[in-house]
Amino acid sequence: MTQISSEAAAVRGPVRPPRRVHRAWFVAAVAFVTIIGAAAFRSLPGLLFDPLHEEFGWSRGTIGAAVSVNLALYGLTAPFAAALMDRFGVRRVVAVALTVIAVGSGITVWMTEPWQLLLCWGVLVGLGSGSMALAFAATVTNRWFTERRGLVTGILTAASASGQLIFLPLLSWIVEEHDWRPAAVTVSLAALAVVPFVWLLLHDHPDDVGLRPYGATAHVPKPAPVTGAARRALRVLATASRTGTFWLLAGSFAICGASTNGLIQTHFIPAAHDHGMPVPAAASLLAVIGIFDIIGTIASGWFTDRFEARRLLAVYYALRGISLLFLPILLAPDVNPPMIFFIVFYGLDWVATVPPTLALCREHYGDDSAIVFGWVLASHQLGAALVAGLGGLARDVFGSYNVVWYASGALCAAAALMVLVIRRVRPL
Template identity: 65%
Template sequence: MLSSVRQLRWIHPAWVVAGVTFLALVGAAGFRAVPGVLIEPLRAEFGWSVATISAAVAVNLALYGLTAPFAAALMERFGIRPVVVAALLVVAAGSGLTLVMTAAWQLVLLWGVLVGLGSGAMALALVATVTGRWFVARRGLVSGVLTAGGATGQLVFLPLVALVAQSAGWRAASAGVAVAALAVVVPVLLLLRERPRDVGAVPYGGTAADDVDPVGRGAARIALTGLTTAARTGTFWLLAAGMAICGATTFGLIQPHFIPAAHDHGMPATTAAGLLALVGILDIVGTIASGWLTDRVDPRLLLAVYYALRGVSLALLPAVFGPDLHASMIAFIVFYGLDWVATIPPTMALCREIFGSRAPVVFGWVYAAHQLGAALMALGAGVVRDVTGSYDVAWYLGGALGLVAAGLSLPMRRTPVAATAPAASPGRV
């Protein structure tokens, strides 16, 4: 059958692949919007504590991150399309089966393990793989757009999920997200292709020499070798530490806990969900702009600025909560939306610059740190809420961590690994 991508002669096939990847990331991210909305409904129905529900969120976040480096290696071994289709099916199964759960361990298994593994098998490992294979020019911009797709998908569904949960119950909301993930399978099967050569093209802005051969075997070995190679460099640990703090202050703190925190201050859940949706919309602008800047400005400087401003904004958040919307809360939402995952394009750029063709796998490990940080903060913030009756300590801790991450960004060295460690040449995987 003639490739559907090849038929679109009026546009370079790299943009078609990028578009389908965007849809896949949004579809997989949909269920990740549910935790913050459903904490209160689950507490009301099952009597589970915030810490218990947060434990399931923490497992989800941790597996989401730890899957990434192996997913990047699996995409090299088996191809992008089979991995993405399998991941979407696992996400749909995990979200759909929550309809019949009756115990907390089932929440951890379905919401934590299955959805964590499925969404982690795509996530930003998919972004790094697609941009690395299909683009030479505009990599920073494309990575920003695709990153925004994944992050925005976790937020723009929130008002709809909150409305459905409020009017028809949390099970209806979970079922809807499962259907959304399944719907994305069709365009992935029809339009997502592995490499430019498959449709008689070359990478956008590159030549045939930039379309490198796929890895033939050993996905686990590739992932572990990428880690051991990267771990010899100080920059890897600085990137990983910064990303751990990035995850803690976004997916671990704001995403699951902003809505219940707003509820503590008298704000309706639907209003708080609408604010997070606005974060998702603004994230598109901020992350694309960050990708554009990454092509032009030292990525280390960008990271330092992003983290510092994020830390200051979190430290100010407890003072702006209240039952009604006001200018200071809107200002926080606008800033946080623009900064939500603006850190990803410069981090990807540093991985490509330093680790060469190993960059997708290395970035997978860096992103694993991102999700481990998110998992620890998701659980920790839930415990803080149960013990103190307030989230204030968690917000202040997040603010301090943001300033620490800013300090870690500037000392990074941009020397390619091959220049200092010939045995770990990025040309061999």
């Protein structure tokens, strides 16, 4: 009997151990939670315009300038952060970045002058958040995955929306009921709470735990630390900037940032309040954008694995521009069905642009794609910074945001045309 069983087993082949979930998915989960914690601070700027204006008498242009510095540094820091991750490791860079965010947000409770807002919220939080930008998601994806990269990029990008979804209604309630200072402290504590998870669970490379990247057919050794992070980031920029593709990607992504972080995230709440909508209701609408952003971004990652990235981007930008043209007639004291439709649609399209943009960077720039994407992201944030500042200035000058909505819609149409002329890379 034993002999027969042995012969049968030999025919069936060796018994395979049950398949386990690849550690890459756990690393992606930690990165997801990390970005959620860092995203908490991004929920606050749009809630600060009215409280700071009422308490200190600062103009919306002044407050918008601080947000502009924040957004600009968020983008400009990203490529250097990607290079620093290659030098010192993901875990160290991200832990320090979260701590800087916590400090910058926390000490704002003692500010009394506009320059202190610029220093704390603009410089410190901008630098910290820039190190937690999407270049971090690109680095994790490139190191831990060779398959499902588009899907993972979409999931990690959606983490930022999840942070907004979790914290925006809470922060809005805190600001309304208790003041803006407890809200700033809440952001600080949220960032600090993530640091232990990063330090204990976020491994830098699959080789650290003796694994291949997800989907890899052969072992991938961990590369040696790359010295001269700043020089490398600048060298990659110099090389990429000689190509037309880089400028098309950077220009279109600048418009993406202008029409999302710079426009809607920063100015939607004060614009809705101008029309009589209560601040908590407007904040809840932004939270709904966060819900559908998760769906749209993950779906975009799935689409990017299957369809041409250029065409996806053109569709995303064109539809976004059309929706912005209708926004001025939708703003009202009450939340009506057309406004809900706009919010759902804009949420689906919010950062759906990220997976195909990153795919084009990877397609055109190979091993340097994470740093190139960091520079493209810098343009995204510079566009956001420009509109964050100009939007507040336009509100002070014209008494409404209408001109900003229309101009942003036209820019999105231009972005759709820009991505269509990016050349395709033919496989060898």
